[in-house]
Amino acid sequence: MAQAVSVVEVSARIERAATLEELKDIRTEWVGKKGRLTEEMKILGKLSPDQRRTRGAELNQVREAILSALNAREEVLKDRAERQVLETERVDLTLPGREPISGLLHPLTRVRRRIEDIMLRMGYSLAYGPQIDSEWYNFEALNMPADHPARDMQDSFFVDVPGLVLRTHTSPVQIRSMQRHQGRLPVKITAPGLAYRRDDDATHVPVFQQVEGLVVDRNISLGNLLGTLKMLIHELLGENVGTRFRPSYFPFTEPSVEMDVACAACGGDGCRVCKDTGWVEVLGSGVVHPTVLKSGGFNPDEVSGFAFGLGIDRIAMRLFGLDDLRLLYQNDLRYLARFQSGQGGSLS
Ligand SMILES: [Zn+2]
CATH class of the missing domain: 3.30.930.10 (Bira Bifunctional Protein; Domain 2)
Structure with a gap:
């Protein structure tokens, strides 16, 4: 195994992600087309059938765990962003109106x-x-x-x-x-x-x-x-x-x-x-x-x-x-x- 994958470590990073961009970077890094986990899965073919079965099952579990952590965190961040928009764009009905400039005939x-x-x-x-x-x-x-x-x-x-x-x-x-x-x-x-x-x-x-x-x-x-x-x-x-x-x-x-x-x-x-x-x-x-x-x-x-x-x-x-x-x-x-x-x- 070229790299050990620590689900705990990745999950912790996901939990710490403060923005959707950050989350996207983690997603790319691990489960993107050239992600670390994806690369690991590519080399499964070089293993013996027994090893492949064990390692494959392992990697799938890790992948599932990472994906579900990513999705859960994404929900949280999206929700937070939405609430922020609502906060900042709230219409204050108590503000005084702007008086329109009314014209008059000459x-x-x-x-x-x-x-x-x-x-x-x-x-x-x-x-x-x-x-x-x-x-x-x-x-x-x-x-x-x-x-x-x-x-x-x-x-x-x-x-x-x-x-x-x-x-x-x-x-x-x-x-x-x-x-x-x-x-x-x-x-x-x-x-x-x-x-x-x-x-x-x-x-x-x-x-x-x-x-x-x-x-x-x-x-x-x-x-x-x-x-x-x-x-x-x-x-x-x-x-x-x-x-x-x-x-x-x-x-x-x-x-x-x-x-x-x-x-x-x-x-x-x-x-x-x-x-x-x-x-x-x-x-x-x-x-x-x-x-x-x-x-x-x-x-x-x-x-x-x-x-x-x-x-x-x-x-x-x-x-x-x-x-x-x-x-x-x-x-x-x-x-x-x-x-x-x-x-x-x-x-x-
Ligand atoms: Zn006069």
């Missing part, structure tokens, strides 16, 4: 939706148009020919393609909506969207949001316009807000009217915000100019209409009590988050 989006909501309730449909539009839709169709002085008032962003411009107002949507109706009445649309002008100061930004309203039907009058605007502004800013109308001039309306609301900062007494007038302009409007109706495919002798446009940004400044519009466009979350808790003004 203040301007909330104001836009509120205006849309009021308009929809008054029976208007939403209408949209391209932000890069032709000069025809943006100017000519709206009664602003190439040499019209109003085209200087609105210093525009032109694009590389001749004849195209970043729309300076949402009014081109009026023309597109009328055309889409192909003479069918009534046209009653509201067009929210972005517009672009070369402006940049505390109350003007180069990209701003407008909402447009247009009604075309038979016998539409200035009275219909004034009633509609009063309702819109009262829904938006409150029943009790003071309003007034002033005659004005726009190329696309005749007559043209601007609407003012009582200054929120001073309540009408006069202050820096309202330039001591007690009033703040909120929108421009008027009875649709015959040329505009014609551009939209309607006969001004048969139908009439009114139109108005207001800056969502201006309404937001009013609702939130802001004095610098540009802050709303810088998208600084620390600033915008104020509008969640209501610190920046109230708007549900």
